[in-house]
Amino acid sequence: MPIYEYVCPKCDLRFELRRSFSEADEATLCPSCNSAARKLLSKFCATSKGSDGDLSSIAGMGSSCGTCSATDCSTCNLGH
Numbered sequence: 001m002p003i004y005e006y007v008c009p010k011c012d013l014r015f016e017l018r019r020s021f022s023e024a025d026e027a028t029l030c031p032s033c034n035s036a037a038r039k040l041l042s043k044f045c046a047t048s049k050g051s052d053g054d055l056s057s058i059a060g061m062g063s064s065c066g067t068c069s070a071t072d073c074s075t076c077n078l079g080h
Contacts, residue, residue, distance in 0.1 A: 001019065005042050015031060025039075
């Protein structure tokens with residue numbers, strides 16, 4: 001089941017929900033203030049570990065995982 005990211009325009013809370021594809025466009029309420037939330041466009045990345053142990057991005061754009069501005073995960077401290 002996919003994970004969708006949302007933001008609340010009222011309290012600025014960012015949160016994620018696991019929803020089926022059929023529920024993807026249903027209205028979502030903020031768990032903090034109960035206001036209508038807006039679905040965000042999520043970035044993704046797939047990585048591959050080579051025989052030398054180095055990680056490299058095989059899908060996505062720019063940063064390998066969206067947590068920094070690097071283009072590979074070789075110096076990442078998030079365990080990617």
